[in-house]
Amino acid sequence: MASDLGALLDDLQAESDDLDAIIAGASPAALATATPAEGWSVADTIGHLWFFDREGRRALEDPDAFVAGLDAIMADPAAFVAGHIEQSRRLGESLMSAWHEERRLIIAALASTNPTVRVPWYGPPMSPMSFATARLMETWAHGQDVADALGADRAPTGRLWHIARLGVRTRGFSYAIKRREVPDIPVLVRLTAPSGGEWIWGDVDAAESISGTALDFCLLVTQRRLLEDLPLTVIGDAAQEWMSIAQAFAGGPSLTAESRRGLER
Numbered sequence: 458m459a460s461d462l463g464a465l466l467d468d469l470q471a472e473s474d475d476l477d478a479i480i481a482g483a484s485p486a487a488l489a490t491a492t493p494a495e496g497w498s499v500a501d502t503i504g505h506l507w508f509f510d511r512e513g514r515r516a517l518e519d520p521d522a523f524v525a526g527l528d529a530i531m532a533d534p535a536a537f538v539a540g541h542i543e544q545s546r547r548l549g550e551s552l553m554s555a556w557h558e559e560r561r562l563i564i565a566a567l568a569s570t571n572p573t574v575r576v577p578w579y580g581p582p583m584s585p586m587s588f589a590t591a592r593l594m595e596t597w598a599h600g601q602d603v604a605d606a607l608g609a610d611r612a613p614t615g616r617l618w619h620i621a622r623l624g625v626r627t628r629g630f631s632y633a634i635k636r637r638e639v640p641d642i643p644v645l646v647r648l649t650a651p652s653g654g655e656w657i658w659g660d661v662d663a664a665e666s667i668s669g670t671a672l673d674f675c676l677l678v679t680q681r682r683l684l685e686d687l688p689l690t691v692i693g694d695a696a697q698e699w700m701s702i703a704q705a706f707a708g709g710p711s712l713t714a715e716s717r718r719g720l721e722r
Contacts, residue, residue: 462572462586466564468616469593473560476600479609480553492602493681497542499606502599503556504545510559513592516577517566517585524577563592580707594620594705598679605681613651613672621648621671624678624705625658631703642695648674665693667700678705 480488480499488500497505516523530537548555567589575582583591597620604611625646632639645659645666656671667674669689676682677689677700684691684700691697 462589463568465586465589465593465619466568468619469589469596470560470564471614472593472596472600472616475611475614476596476603477557479600479603479607479611483607487607490606492606494602497602499603500552501542501545502602504542504548504552506596506599507548507552507556507559508541508545509595510556510563510592513576513578513588514559514563514566517563517570517588520577527577527579530579578707590619590623591706594623594679597675598681598706601676601679601681613670615651617651617671617675618656620675620679620705621646621656622658624674624703627678627705628699628703631699634704635702637702640695640698642693644693644696644699646674665696667691667696678703680704680706 480503483499488503489498491498492502494502512523545552567585570576570585572585574585576585576588578588578591593616597616600611603609628644629639642665643660643663645661645663646657647661647666647668648656648671649669650656650671659666667689669687673682673687673689677684677687680703689700691700
């Protein structure tokens with residue numbers, strides 16, 4: 458378990474480095490560029506990652522204090538969401554260095570955490586492995602927003618396996634957050650990895666299936682692209698329904714359909 462967590466943290470660092478390379482040397486005007494996330498600039502997106510890395514470190518290092526503050530957050534979640542962006546904006550020119558430091562600190566905190574503990578968060582508590590996977594998914598997904606805003610190309614990597622697996626495992630969550638029942642129908646997920654290999658989840662004899670590239674599946678389950686704009690092959694009503702509501706992250710749906718229209722692949 459510890460070695461697996463170490464490898465996952467290496468992937469989290471690599472994903473962070475890739476995002477950092479996209480915005481390295483970005484001018485103030487570039488950092489102010491609007492992203493597909495309504496009301497968020499490139500800098501706001503980095504600020505979002507900074508804030509939740511900081512909060513994640515608090516949850517790891519002082520879980521009791523973190524849990525004690527949850528009631529106030531849940532009493533007014535809209536204010537919390539707005540407030541965390543305002544906090545990041547107050548960092549000004551120190552934003553990038555602050556994010557680099559918090560990312561270093563949360564990776565160090567995860568590396569030293571007992572792998573059997575449950576980390577409190579805004580939803581159900583998670584294992585350190587699941588927590589690190591969620592941070593990697595957030596980094597990749599918001600990194601896509603930054604790449605879209607700045608017109609940068611990103612080469613898909615084997616790190617997409619973590620996000621694809623999370624997308625599969627959150628099928629039930631995608632229904633629960635919308636207060637819907639999950640159909641008791643197995644769905645096979647068969648994806649082409651960036652290496653050209655194949656990643657498979659589910660029963661290969663299932664009548665319903667989803668197939669395509671891992672990149673397209675990850676773009677969909679992180680709601681960075683719309684199903685109708687992706688060349689995924691979706692067979693069966695249950696598979697189609699799942700893909701229409703899939704989300705691998707906590708909270709409400711990420712972005713509107715309108716904000717995703719016309720984005721270049």
